[in-house]
Amino acid sequence: MEDTSRRTTLKALGATLGAAAFARAMAPLAAWPEDLSIDELLQRHYKELSRDDMVRVLRRLEQETLDQYGAVVTIDDVRPIPEVQFGYALNLSVCVGCRKCAEACHIENNHDRATNQSYIRVLEIKNGSVDLAMGTVDYDHAVPKKGRSYMPVQCHQCDNAPCVSVCPIEATWKEPDGIVVVDYNWCIGCRYCEAACPYHARRFNWHKPEISAEEINPDQAYLSNRVRPQGVMEKCTFCLHRTRKGRLPACLEACPTGARVFGNMLDPNSEIRWVLENKRTFVLKEDLGTRPRFFYFFDK
């Protein structure tokens, strides 16, 4: 009897110690709720939100941006325009590799300042090849360099998008106007889409983005350039907060050589339509069957 009660006491002691150690181990989590609200935790998928829900979510997100970043912003839920199919084309003959597009993206889309993030990567490739293996993104000299050509790569908004197929929870999908979007408040951050994308077009928020209040672009949309939460996926949205309101993507406006052509492919008078009809265009890695909406072409 004596022995049993001693054992029980020891076990109780062990359990108490174990529980205390567990609490200690979990202690870092105490810092978490700062950025977490119950509303956010229980928020439904974008497509399941009613108009009223959406308005409430948008106001909450604006408030959060104010609280966490000190910036007053407007976040809209900008919907696709009917009868519009966006397409993008890039003239490789005139691109000089200045990376102004990448920089404009960085600013427009409220990217993390610390990592100088952008949705666009510009490859420098030796002339005589369009083989990506021959290229580099790390060039650091005056451009254009003789004997080199340049190839900016961003999300191709594939019509048969592997990133969309693999997502286990439909956190990323194709909109009716062809843009592939992510619901940053639904994504669980498994990064399967990042493994699936053949064009290195996806970016993960490895940390909470850092950006000062003055630098924040206040003109934001839920599905595009609002400041993203930590731990979720993001990608180029063809600047839908601009393009769905009749403006052009920021990267196009920034391009000094006019290499970029954007528009509604259903509009017979659009410039993009002219390029598609009159130039010899090609898409990257066509053999993969992803059917990109981002086309490359040469002048001659």
Place this chain on the structure above:
Amino acid sequence: MNHARSYPAFLRDAVGVATDGGWPFYTWMTLLTALALVGVNAWAQQVVGGMGLTAMSDHVSWGLYIANFTFTVGLAAGAVMMVIPAYIYKDKAMHDVVIVGELLAVAAIIMALLFVNVDLGRPDRAWHLMPGLGRFHWPVSMLTWDVVVLGGYLLINLHICGYLLYTRFLGRRPEKRWYLPFVMLSIAWAVSIHTVTAFLFSGLGGRPFWNTAILAPRFIVSAFVSGPAFIVLALQVIRRVAKVPIPDAPLHTLLGILRVTVLLNLFFVGSEVFTEFYSGGSHTASASYLFLGLHGHNALVPWIWTALAFNSVAAVILLSARAKSQLWLADIACALTFVGVWIEKGMGLIIPGFVPSTLHELVEYMPNELEWRVVVGIWAAGLIVFTLGIKIAVEIFAGRMRHQLPDAEPDEPQAAGGA
């Protein structure tokens, strides 16, 4: 029989047995618990500070966690190599110890699920993955298939283990109809978990290193290496430490299986290597990076050659006549090939898929200390589950953990048993 009373008694006694033992047991469990807590702590830091605390990047976006996930799914599937001899070939000696394999399946699946969960950027949203609660992208996303097959495999094996242990606890013979169909199902299911996990990778057209039809067969064969190897070692430990009289026969059956699967595994690797290197072209880049290094980047080269060396030495040992009489030699072979497969199907499979990146950038990855802490923590947690399961099973099979019938219960004729 009144299950409402005997089942809680079963659970109570199981907790009692699980928390009772000699000093070696307490030391072992304290060590594992401490390691598991180190892992919990590292994970908690990662959740708050962001996945950026790991060494992963947009270039190599999966690392040590998914590597271990892949391996532990294989371990779970490999446990079936006890189940098949025991139930299909009616191997009596294997039948007596098959519970070890079933418990391993449970522990390994729990580990696999933990490995996926620590890889999530937003674990607070894990409920989005629950069928019915979230938005389950089934059947298109292979990851949803994995959720289904892994969850299913866990439930099936929990049922089998739980049922067998509980009936023994009651002092009854297990009834075939309550477990045999599930055992048969678990065999097919074991193949499915590893096939689906292979499809997770091989279905990605943009990653030529994974995009190969041989991936699923390779996964299965390597599972049939790591599973039996682990079980051989576990049986050796159980009979030494827990003094359970396990005969050599099941060990020889498992080693017989290993002799074939270790070779098959090497053969598959060889076929892969030939196809990659003989035809050449840019899709060879990942394989070159893995085996030879690429443009001065060669972080994985020592890993993969270690794996190949371990697996080859294990094959030679297993084929030698002496390993049949001297089991310690076989133990060494099992340990070697277990580590070999862990490298080959972990880091050796996941990382080259990302190097070079889809735009052919060469960015390398080596897990950092935080990732190792999380991984060690999960392995410790898995071993805790496995140890406790084995301990309870040993006590029940030895008849030391038995249901004590209340003295007066005249309306329950013991012998009849029944449904």
